[in-house]
Amino acid sequence: MLVNIVDRSRNGTFVNGNRLVKKDYILRNGDRIVFGRSCSFLFKYLVDGREEKDPQTSTESPGKEEVNDLFKRPTLSSQTPMKRPLSLQRRSFFDRYIPGKELGSGHYAIVKEATDKDSGDVVAVKIFHPQQNDDQKKTRQFREETKILMSIQHKNIVKLIDRFVEPVSKAQIQTYLVLEKVSDGELFDRIVRKTKLRQEETNAIFKQILNGLKYLHAKNIIHRDIKPENILLSIRRRRYQDEQQMGPWDDDEIDITIKIADFGLAKFIGELQFTNTLCGTPSYVAPEVLRKTGYSSRVDLWSAGVLLYVCLCGFPPFSEQLAPPSMKEQILQGKFAFYSPYWDDIDDSCLHLISNLLVVNPALRYDIQKTIEHPWFSHAPQTTRATALPLQRKSAEVGKIPKTYSEMSSLH
Ligand code: ADP
16 A cells, blocks of 8 residues: 655645645655654554565556555455565665765656665666556556666666566656766767867777667667767776776777767657657658658667767767758758868768768668678778768858767856
């Protein structure tokens, strides 16, 4: 049984410092409740007069039918034994983790640090905005699909450790994703800070991104939202002057591990909302997603092509600043160019790779295997001049080169 608290007071009821304003709220273990100014309580569920013990069973949280069950009054009949309380069968997020400081927030969720009460491990928890609890089938499907995501284990993919769906009111649920914490920020911030990345650095970062994508695609998982905000970095910093670097990183960095975040996001926020959000900011989105004509794993290779372009020159290949035609139309037509002087010093073989990723027809676009096998990854980057047409550098019309991410962020 769960306890639902409704505020009917004049002086206010506060849970964990927040006032309940005409809302009901399901209490969790450890919630601090303050009535008016006079007294405060730490809330704890008791089971049959005993303090609740952590059950050893599943961590899954209730579906709609079960959530509704929680609000039924217990029947006190001697013939029908009372159902085993749900709180005994399933643990809540708050039973296992202590939430900490905020790490960031995005479109659908806020991300906080959290500590595992048993192991002391520090993790990241992504807390989605509350959703209507209106479809029981969806909840079951959610559990099935997230089970697959939790089985994913790869050094270049942010590990999904656990997930909880918890009621926040009679009508609403909240999803919590417990994730491996990645401490050194997003690739996006690195591009903004440096304006653009060096070619060797980009090459080394991409090898790791492609390794992660290969693993996902082999499991028939399509990421669908590859962009620099979803590539997280774990950096091993230099501690001694003569420490050997493990890659083409900056002087103070010994090694960088790339972690792809946010895979399978549609499962957590719903297909429709996800697709609409993607199409709302299409910079990295493949043409077939914009057309809504069905898509395959090759959408990730298109986005990887856009990302590769952005890393090397600091601005995107498709942009409203290049209009006309509109950004959407540029994407649908695959209309982009390598502008001089920005691309003059970039290896031809890299331009060749990008040109084979930003291909409108997915059947003709490189797949993950062809991308990994591309010569740009096996030869040391070198600067040679192109002769073939698609690789030619183009001079841009004056004032038409898009602003770099770095310039855009300094405007804010
Ligand atoms: P949304 O998908 O809703 O846009 P994000 O996934 O972008 O939310 O997360 C928001 C912020 O939280 C970002 O700044 C990101 O860097 C940070 N973040 C997300 N996942 C992790 C993680 N596993 N470890 C550390 N920080 C993370």
